Amino acid sequence: MVDILSFDIPTPYPVGPVNLYLLKVGNNNILIDTGPNTEEAKRSLVNALKERNLKVEDIDYIIITHAHQDHMGLAGWIRELSGARICTHVRNAYWLTDYHGEWIRQKEYFLKFWQRNGVPDEIINRMNLFWEFFKDHSVSTEVDCFVEKDSLFVIDNFEIEIIYTPGHASGHIVLKTGGRLISGDHLLEGITSNPVLEPPLPGENERPMSLPMYMDSLKRTLNIRGINLVMPGHGKPFTGYKEVIRRRLIHYEKRKEEVYSKIGDTPRTLFEICREIFPDLPDHQRFLALSETQGHLDLLLQEKRVAIEEMGATIYYVRR
Ligand SMILES: [Zn+2]
Numbered sequence: 001m002v003d004i005l006s007f008d009i010p011t012p013y014p015v016g017p018v019n020l021y022l023l024k025v026g027n028n029n030i031l032i033d034t035g036p037n038t039e040e041a042k043r044s045l046v047n048a049l050k051e052r053n054l055k056v057e058d059i060d061y062i063i064i065t066h067a068h069q070d071h072m073g074l075a076g077w078i079r080e081l082s083g084a085r086i087c088t089h090v091r092n093a094y095w096l097t098d099y100h101g102e103w104i105r106q107k108e109y110f111l112k113f114w115q116r117n118g119v120p121d122e123i124i125n126r127m128n129l130f131w132e133f134f135k136d137h138s139v140s141t142e143v144d145c146f147v148e149k150d151s152l153f154v155i156d157n158f159e160i161e162i163i164y165t166p167g168h169a170s171g172h173i174v175l176k177t178g179g180r181l182i183s184g185d186h187l188l189e190g191i192t193s194n195p196v197l198e199p200p201l202p203g204e205n206e207r208p209m210s211l212p213m214y215m216d217s218l219k220r221t222l223n224i225r226g227i228n229l230v231m232p233g234h235g236k237p238f239t240g241y242k243e244v245i246r247r248r249l250i251h252y253e254k255r256k257e258e259v260y261s262k263i264g265d266t267p268r269t270l271f272e273i274c275r276e277i278f279p280d281l282p283d284h285q286r287f288l289a290l291s292e293t294q295g296h297l298d299l300l301l302q303e304k305r306v307a308i309e310e311m312g313a314t315i316y317y318v319r320r
Pocket residue numbers: 066068071168169185
């Protein structure tokens with residue numbers, strides 16, 4: 001069985017440190033995820049590698065589980081120092097290869113999205129401040145290989161299974177080697193992964209249905225055979241992942257009914273529904289709360305239990 005080293009790297013986010021994993025396959029060092037582009041994370045990675053008699057320059061491959069800053073932010077810096085080849089899912093391409101372009105594109109998309117979904121200007125402004133906070137937490141880099149579906153990453157006759165698990169991010173992949181599943185943010189033990197809202201990719205018309213996709217990916221994960229240990233992007237490795245998945249699916253079913261119960265006879269906006277379910281939110285959680293509420297509305301739309309009514313420039317939800 002191949003050695004997997006793990007490092008926890010600080011992030012400036014409420015979630016706390018992020019776990020990176022280093023697989024040593026023959027003479028190759030394969031790094032899974034990178035930490036955010038902050039001086040503190042760079043220092044921490046350099047020190048963690050040094051403790052194992054390694055340097056950033058020794059990294060040969062970087063596999064990115066998904067395009068969130070704490071998982072991809074240092075990819076460009078590591079590639080520059082080491083010449084490491086970067087591999088990820090094709091849906092992460094824009095964030096990786098044109099970070100600031102994608103940051104602006106998404107910022108503009110969300111401005112319109114919030115306005116159409118009844119979010120007051122004052123709250124949009126506060127969410128924008130949070131978007132600004134992420135602005136330099138990653139840099140653009142070239143990417144050497146993209147996967148589109150489940151794939152095998154083979155190196156020196158050693159195989160790592162890449163499994164496509166969209167939901168928390170539409171480009172999320174997990175990695176299986178031996179009985180171990182490196183799960184990124186797809187499966188976390190103590191934290192409920194958020195189905196993060198995303199714009200459509202350039203050239204697409206519809207945004208990804210994050211929560212419906214996430215629930216499908218969770219169900220698919222139950223069918224993956226031979227997982228003994230889950231090594232998550234945040235928190236400690238854990239074994240009882242099937243129970244974690246079942247609890248999460250039950251949680252989402254309950255929350256979906258709660259969202260449905262807030263849609264009465266009068267049309268309601270995403271913001272109005274979200275405010276009732278998540279009152280008194282700190283600013284940094286508003287985006288995630290709106291993401292989750294939209295996810296449940298997407299489920300209810302798919303089940304044809306609610307419908308959209310557009311009045312003026314605003315989108316409302318009504319029971320069918
Ligand atoms: Zn994430």
